[in-house]
Amino acid sequence: MAEVYLNSKFVGTIENPTEFTNHVKEERRKGGITDNLNVFYDEKAEIVQIECLRGRARRPLIVVKDGHPLLTEKHIKQLEKNEIVWSDLIKQGVIEYLDAGEEENTFVAFFEKDLTPEHTHLEITPLAMLGLATSLVPYSNFNQSTRLNAGSKNQKQALGFYISNYAVRMDMDVNLLHSPQIPVVQSIMHGISDYEKHPAGQNIVVAIMSYKGYNMEDAILLNKGSIDRGLGRSSYFRPSVAEELRYAGGLIDQISIPDKDVKGYKSEHDYRHLEEDGIIYPEAKVDEGDVVIGKTSPPRFLSSLEEYSLASSTRRESSVGMRHGENGVADFVLITENEEGNKLIQVRVRDQRVPEIGDKFTSRHGQKGVVGLILPLADMPFTASGIVPDLIFSPHGIPSRMTISHLIELVAGKVGSLSSRYINGTTFDAEPEEKLRKELLSLGFRENGVETLYNGQTGEQFQAKIYVGNMYYLKLKHMVANKIHSRARGPIQLLTRQPTEGRAKEGGLRLGEMEKDTFVAHGASLLLKERFDSDRTVVPVCESCGIIAVMDEFKDKSYCPICGDNTEISNIEISYAFKLMLDEFKSLGIYPKLQLESKY
Amino acid sequence: MNMIDQYEDKLPKSIIAKLRENIPKGTSDSKIKQILENTVKEYNEARVEAGECVGVISAESIGEPGTQMTLNTFHFAGVAEMNVTMGLPRIIEILDGRENLQTPMMEIYLKKPYSEGKNIRDLALSIKETTLKEIAFEFLLNMAQGVIEIKLNSEKMKELGITDVFLSKAISSQIKGYSTRTTKDSLILMSKGKEESLNEIYRNKEKIKDMYIKGVKGISQVLPVKRLDEYIIITAGSNLVEILQLPEVDKERTITNNIFEIANVLGVEAARQAIINEVFKVIESQGLNVDMRHIMLVADIICSSGLVKGITRYGVVSEKSSVLARASFETPIKHIINAALVGEVDYLNSVVENVMLNQPIPAGTGLPNLVTKVKK
Structure with a gap:
């Protein structure tokens, strides 16, 4: 006797739950019931749960009967000949999707050789346990799971060949890796997902050694020679958009080179790239502040102006320029109309990004790091055969993170590169390490992958043997050029007269409450005052009523709005924020x- | 030795007393003078400079390791132990000056021969507060007669040493208008005089369930424990006044973790010491290292008014003389409005106000002033 729940709602009871669930499963495999349905018999609670709602995570498995998988050689041949497809296998009941509940009633074999008569299902491949990005990590079954998470997260941020019609697209804020490669050490998922059509990294020579502290704390060293030959080079695209908006009263924005009498006119230099139509010409080199699309807008508050001003109402400058700190080359100009029929201009600016100190790189094993130093080719260490590593990775990143796959990929990549073939590094199903080592030995290298390296600066032989090999490295989208920021003086907020916040607004770095406390703790009273001087103001104060007075610059005289001229007025120095508080x-x-x- | 008296204004009493104790008799005067001079030098060097921001330094010194404190306590499986709030919640509890603790607790030290284990179990049980429902099986309400019948657990009563007579006395002294009658295994309460409504009787039935019968009020659990070579009683719940009155108790060492009780019973100086001990206990148990003097300063601030006042907007912060300083902490509108109503004056004497006005703060290098006479 068991209770039956359909989508968590009680629908009735049943005498023989095991028979019932088996029957439902049988019917589902035959195609009698939808394959969207899962049944789960909870023996302890004596509950049968039938689920067919959306939102359940389900995964496919091969059905096993009496220790034999229903998927046979015949099916595989048919698949190869394209006579049947995946959905046919589901219709035939060879493969079925299980949800979290029904999985509890199953006994799943990992490999076909493990099958016993008790087994109910067989894993299609162990790789099916992992997601797309995670299955792209080679030899990942040698890793801690946290590193797998980190590794697959990093891959999602990698620059690559994201789409092949990029040249005619106006994507916001995208990067494109120059000369991307497909990895030497692959998993079968690289084939399944057509990785060669959108690769996102490069095969490079990696040496695992420390170098004068320049690769402390996960930093990496790059070879200047490799960079000059195109390692990690990418393009950054950002479009600028301008639209001829229509306003009340038949007025309209105008895309053109602004006249000099326009309100807010920048300088002739800023408009130098604009052609007669007010739009930049392709391949113009633009710097920060340069105008990309010239535009003027009709004056604000038109009605009040028309009544009084006799002169022709001045238009406002509203050009679209390069943002602060950005530069590049005008790549593509698009002139169209938008849905409302307004003229729409889009200009895409391209910026070549050569790897520099601070750019972020990673292998596929969650071993990310920023560039700490770029070494001239001549100074790089080299092997006996003259191989110079492209990248030097710190050995201190290995013990605590235990990314064994990182080390295996290095050997596997070396073997693959030397014998010019791709290495299968699929999780749980990879070419074994022993085989790689033997092959490396037969290729004339030490079987453990280490080599004698020579100091590039002195020519001396390093005492330690260095672990060198080939790896697939990814350039990540976090580049210093997008993040670098500094300020001495700069824009302030209108309301508080304090510095603006954020890189885009050229803002200051806030000295917060707790930072203030450290100044206090040191008793650095005057230093503290100086640090908070950013909104310092001197205001006249009426001594009799204690209200902030007015300074008349024309008459060079101050007076109190309450007490008038005949009162003592003194200047005091306070923060503008305090003056604002008094006003509030x-x-x-x-x-x-x-x-x-008096202070004294 | 007379020489020491000359230093009374240069050294604190406790150091002078120690010197008197430790300088051996027959030491030559020149030697004593040398000792005293060196002591004064050392003492002055150890003193905090004027204008040193000891409060901020204390706050940072406690706050920084405090970020590493674990929220949950570790439990040791299998060890007889009571659940005590530790870690950050306990620190917050102490510093906020909360009167109702999450886990009030006492450590009762005993006089001989009880400290050697004599009758320790009985003593512990006699301290524990017993309510009526603990010694009763069932509370029955006879609606027809308006009678409450309590079925008693005689075994439990025997264990706690409660007799029928004692029980009926205890009950009748606490509830009026009822006559008590004991039968075998039960106690019957009958309404005297005029008939009460059923509602009233029902309410009374519920009320007497939690009626106090025996023991010390507030002590909900007792646990005799052997600490080093003596037996002590650890309790959950605290009642310092009544425990200290028990003849078996060692009044000098018995302690509660309720700072307010200590302040009421033993005075504010004891409360100050209790705060120091309790905070230090938590910090130590987390394996952190904070100098005792930082905690002492906090305790001093909490107790400085003669009452225990927590570091909250209702406690110490509300005592600040500056309106702006109070407003900058919490509930600024309340403070500004109230200050405006009475026309409060802010003399800008402490740190926060001066930071707000961007003036040099009166601490550290901002403290000294140059005083000159202006020629007229």
């Missing part, structure tokens, strides 16, 4: 009276 008090009806007193 006044707006609340609170009278903040300042009582002045």
Whole structure:
């Protein structure tokens, strides 16, 4: 006797639950019931759960009967000949999808050789346990699971050949890797997912050694020679958009080179790239602040102007320029109309990004790091055969993270490169390490992958043997050029007169509450005052009423709006934020009276 | 030895007393003078400089390791132990000056021969607060007669040493308008005089369930434990006043973790020491290293008004003289409005206000001033 729940709702009871569930499964395999349905018999709770709602995670398995998989050689031949497809196998009940509940009632074999009569299902491939990005990590069954997560996350940020019609697209903020390669050490997922059509990395020579502390804390060293030959080079695209908007009163934006009498005119130099139509010409080199699309807008508050001004109303400058800190080359100009019929201009700016100190690189094993130093080719260590590594990776990244796959890929890549073939590194199903080692030995190298290296600067032989090999490295989208930021003086906020916040606004770096406390703790009173001087103001204060007075610059005289001219007025130095607070008090009806007193 | 008296204004009493104790008799005057001079020098060097921001330094010194404190306590399986709040929640509890603790606790030290284990179990049980429902099986309500019948657990009563007579006395002294009658295995309460409504009787039935019968109020659990070579009683729940009145208890060492009780019973100085001990216990148990003097300073601030006041907007912070300083902590609107109503004046005497106005703070290098006479 068991209770039956359909989509978690009670529908009735059943006498023989095992027979019932088996019957349902049988019917589903025959095609009598939808293959979207899963049944689960919970023996302890005596509950049969039938689920067919959306949102369940399900995975495919090969059905096993009496210790034999239903998927036979015949099926495989048919598949190869394209006579049948995946969905036919599901219709035939050879493969079925299980959800988390039904999985509890199954006994799944990992490999075909493990099958016993008790088994109910067979894994199609152990790789099916992993997601797409994770199955792209070679030899990942040698790793800790956290590294797998990190590795697959990193792959999603890698620059590559994301789409082949990129030249005619106006994608926002995209990167394109120059001369991408397909990895030497692959998994079968690289084939399945057509990785060769959108590769995202390069095969390079990696040496695992420390180098004068320049690769501390996960930093890496790059070979200048390799960079000059195109290693990790990429393009960064960002489009600028301008639209001829229509305003009330028949007024319209105008895309053109702004006249000099336009309000907010920048400088002739800033408009130098614009052609007669007000749009930049392709292949123009643009720097920060340069105008890409010239545009003027009609004046604001038109109605009030028309009544009084006799002069022709001045238009406003509203050009689209390069952002702060960005430069590049105008790549592609697009002139169209948008849905409302307004003229729409898009200009895509391209910027070549050569690897520099601070750019982020990673292998496929969660071993990410930033470039700490770029070494001239001549100074790079080299092997006896004259091989110079493209990248030097720190050995300190290995013990705590235990990324064995990183080490195996290095040997596998070496073997693959030397014998010019691809190595299968599929999780749980890879070419074994012993085989790789034997092959490496037969190729004339030490079987453990180490080699004698020579100091590039002195020519001396390194005492330690260095682990060198080939690996697939990815350039990640986090590049210093997009992040570098500094400020001495710069824009301030209108309301508080304090520096703006954020890189895009050329903002300052906030010295916060806790940082302030450290100044206090050191008793550095005057230093603290100086650091907070960014919104310093000197205001006149009326000594009799204690309200901020007015300084009349024309008459060079200050007066109090309440007490008039005949009162003592003194200048005080306060933060503008405090003056603002006093104003807010006044707006609340609170009278903040300042009582002045000589400091000395 | 008379020489020491001359230094009374240069050294604190405790150091002078120690010197008197430790300088051997017959030491020559020149030697004593040398000792005293060196002591004064050392003492002055150890003193904090004027204008040193000891408060901020204490706050940083406690706050920085505090970020590493684990929220949950470790439990040791199989060890007789009571659940005690430790870690960050306990620190917050102490520093906020909360009166109702999450886990009030006492450590009762005993006089001989009880500390050697004599009758330790009985003593512990007699301290524990017993309510009526603990010694009863069932509470029955006879609606027809308006009578409450309590079926008693005689075994439990015997264990706790409660007799029928004692019980009926205890009950009748706490509830009025009922006569008590004991039968075998049960106690019957009958309403005296005028008939009460059924509702009233039902409410009374519920009320007497939690009626206090015996023991010390507030002590909900007792646990006799052997610590080093003596037996002590650890309790959950705390009642310092009544425990200290028990003749078996060692009044000098018995302690509670409720700082307010200590302040009420033993005074604010004891409370200060209790705060130091309790905070230090937590910090030590987390394997952190914070100098005792930082904690002492915090305890001093909490107790400085003569009452235990937590470091909250209702406690110490509300005592600040500066409106702006109070407003910058929490609930700024409340402070500004109230200050405006009475026309409060802010003399800008402490740190926060001066940071707000961007003036040099009166601490560290901002403290000293140059005083000159202006020629007229």
